[in-house]
Amino acid sequence: MEQELKPELQIRKVKGPDGVEFEVEPLRDYYCEALPTVQHGAYFKIVEDFFNWARAESLWILGFGTGCGAIEMRPLMTPRFDAYRYGIQWRPTPRQANLLVISGYLSVKTLKRAIRAYEQMQSPKYVVGLGSCTINGGMYWDSYNTIKRLDDYMPVDLYIVGCMPRPEALLAGFEDLKKLIRAGKAEGANQYAEKFEWYKSNQKRVIHDWDMPDYNW
Amino acid sequence: MNLQLVTPMRDLHTRLQHLFPLGELTEQRPDLGFVTVPAAYLRPTLLHLRDREGYTHLVLLTAVDWLEENLFQLTYLLSNRTTGRDIGLRVKFPRQAAHMESIHDLWPTAATYQRELREMFGIDFPGSPRLHEEFILEGWNDIPPYRRDFDTLKYARANFSDRPGRETHDPEQHMKQQLYPDGA
Numbered sequence: 373m374e375q376e377l378k379p380e381l382q383i384r385k386v387k388g389p390d391g392v393e394f395e396v397e398p399l400r401d402y403y404c405e406a407l408p409t410v411q412h413g414a415y416f417k418i419v420e421d422f423f424n425w426a427r428a429e430s431l432w433i434l435g436f437g438t439g440c441g442a443i444e445m446r447p448l449m450t451p452r453f454d455a456y457r458y459g460i461q462w463r464p465t466p467r468q469a470n471l472l473v474i475s476g477y478l479s480v481k482t483l484k485r486a487i488r489a490y491e492q493m494q495s496p497k498y499v500v501g502l503g504s505c506t507i508n509g510g511m512y513w514d515s516y517n518t519i520k521r522l523d524d525y526m527p528v529d530l531y532i533v534g535c536m537p538r539p540e541a542l543l544a545g546f547e548d549l550k551k552l553i554r555a556g557k558a559e560g561a562n563q564y565a566e567k568f569e570w571y572k573s574n575q576k577r578v579i580h581d582w583d584m585p586d587y588n589w
Numbered sequence: 590m591n592l593q594l595v596t597p598m599r600d601l602h603t604r605l606q607h608l609f610p611l612g613e614l615t616e617q618r619p620d621l622g623f624v625t626v627p628a629a630y631l632r633p634t635l636l637h638l639r640d641r642e643g644y645t646h647l648v649l650l651t652a653v654d655w656l657e658e659n660l661f662q663l664t665y666l667l668s669n670r671t672t673g674r675d676i677g678l679r680v681k682f683p684r685q686a687a688h689m690e691s692i693h694d695l696w697p698t699a700a701t702y703q704r705e706l707r708e709m710f711g712i713d714f715p716g717s718p719r720l721h722e723e724f725i726l727e728g729w730n731d732i733p734p735y736r737r738d739f740d741t742l743k744y745a746r747a748n749f750s751d752r753p754g755r756e757t758h759d760p761e762q763h764m765k766q767q768l769y770p771d772g773a
Contacts, residue, residue, distance in 0.1 A: 481727050508752040514742040516734045517726070520749040578748055581728030 378583050403585040408565040411495055413556070420556065427470075427496055428553040431546065434469035435462045436489055439476020441502040441536045453539040460546055466492035471549075472526075476536065477505035477518045483525060484579050490526050491588040495561040500549060501531045502542070510535055524574045527560035527567075597674060598622040601642065609634050612679075623664075623677040631680050632690055635665060639695065643669045644676060647695075650702035652710045654684070656737040661687050661712060688713035691720075709735035 383397045414420040437445060448455045449462055463469040466489045478486060490499065501522045504510035509520030522528050529552060532545035552558040564571060568587075576582050602614040602624060611634070612625030626634050638644040644667035653662040665678040682689060691714040693700035703714040708724045711733035723729075732739050 481725070484727070508755045509745075509749070513751075513755070514745050516731075516739070516741040516744045518749075520745070521752050524750055579728065580730050 376583075381583065399585050404587065404589040406589075407568055407587055408491075408495075408561070408589070410562045410565045421554075424554050424556050428550040429459050431460045431471050431498075431549070432469045433460060433462045433471045433473055434466055434489060434493065435464055436466075436472065436486070437475050438478050438482050438486060439474075439503075439505060441475030441505075444502070444536050444539050444542060445473070445475060448539040448542055453543065455539075455543060455546070458543065458546060466490075467494065469493055470497045472497065472499045473502060474499065474506050474522055474528075475502045477503075477510065477512050477515075478522065479517050480519065480578050481517075483519055483575070484584075487526065487575055488584065488588045496558070497561050498529045498549060498553070498558050499526055499560055500545060501528045502534075502537055504533065504535045507531050507533065519578060525571065525578075527563040527571075529558040529560045597672070598676070601674075601676070605634065605637070608637065620672075620674045621677070622675075623679055625679045625681070628680050628682050628689065631665070631678065632692065632695075634678060635667070635692060635695055638667055638676065638678075643671055646670055647692075647698060648675065650692075650699055650706070652706050652712060652735070654710065654735070654737045655681070656684075659684050661710065663689060663706075663712070665692075686713075687711060688715060691715060691717040693717050709733050711736060 377399075381398045383395060385393055386396045387393050414423060433445075435445075437443075445462075447453050455461075460471075466472075470493060472486070472490050472493060474486060490497070499522075501507065505512055505518070506522040506528070509515070509518065512518040513520060519525060530545060530549045532541055534541050537545070549558065572586060596616065596619060598616050598619065598621075599614060602611070602622065605611055605624070609630045610627060611630075615623040617623065646668040648666040648668045649664075650666070651664050653664070655662060660681045661684050663680045663682075665680070666675055667678070668675045680689065687710070689712060691699070691703060693703065693714075693716075700718050700720075703712075703717045704720055704722065704724045706712045707714060707717075707720050708726060708729070714720055726734070731744060734741065734744075
C-alpha cells in the first residue's frame, strides 16, 4: 500500500543561509540508502574474544520505555537497585546506546518508533524483551493494537520473563546478556542485516501507514 | 403513596423538565445524576446547564455502543464546581451513519473527545476541528475498533502471529486442580 509522504519527507525547495535555493529530497538526502551489512568478527579468535569482553562490559541502554515495564527501570537506575554498579547505564539518544530494552507491550504505533530507534543505534547492538507481552502478547494477546511476538519485528537477544519482571530479574537478565555477548552469541544486529527483507515485510504487514525510509540510518 | 425527597438533583431535574422534554432522572449518588435528552434538545440543554445552572465544566464525553438496540449513546458529563454536583446527559441515536451535533464551540475540549469518538466509534461530528485527522491509531484500515461488532480477537489472530506453546487456563478450574487435585 503506497502512502502519501508526510510533508517533511516530500521533495521541496530550501533557501540556504547564503541565499542559494536548492532542492532537498529528504528520503535520499537525510537518510542512508545503504542497507545494513553483516559485520564479521576479527580474524583471530583471541581478538574477537577481547572485543566481546569489552562489549559485554559496556552496556548502554536507550532510555525508551514502551509499556508498563518502563516503571521497573526507574528503581533500577537509581540507588535502590543501582544498575550502574554493573556497568549498565542509560543514554538519552539511540546514537549513544547499544542496548534497546523493549519494556512491555508494544502497540503498533510504538513499534514504528522502536524500529526507528533500533535502526539508529550503532552496531553491535542488542535487544532485550521484558515480560510476557513481548514474548507472546501476554495479557494483550487478543488486542487489536499490540504485537504479540517481538522477534517477528526485531532480533531479540534475550527475553526476561515476568509480568512485570522485578528489577532483580532485570539485573540477572543483564548478567545473562553479558555472558551471551562474551560467548559471541548475541548476534542480533547481524541477524537483522541477514534477514532484513523478512523483518521489513513483517514490519510493513502491521504498520499500515509506512511513511519512513526502509532503513532509518 | 409516592413520597420522594426533594434532593438538589431532583429539584434541578424538575426545573429542567419545564423547559425540555427530558427522560427520567437516575440518581446514582446524591451529587451525581443521569438524564436522557432527545438529540434535538441536547444543545439547548447543555447551554442552559452551562449558563444558567452553573454546570460550567465538561468532565467527559464518552460513547456506549448498544449493538442489540442498534443505537449509540453519548454521555455528556457536566460538573458544577461550586456545588460539587455532576449531571450526565445521555443522548441516543441510530448506529447507521452515526452523527451528532458538535459542541466544540461550547467547550473547546470537546473537539478532542469528538476526534477520539470519530476514530474509535466512527461517530461523525460535522464541523468539529481536525475531526478526520488520526488521533490514536495510525493507518487503521478496519471498522472502528470500539464498535462492538468489531471482533478484536479475530483481528489480532489475522494480523499478529502467535508463539506456539501458549496455554490458557480457566482460573477457577485451574485453581481447583491445584488446590484439590482429588476433586474433593
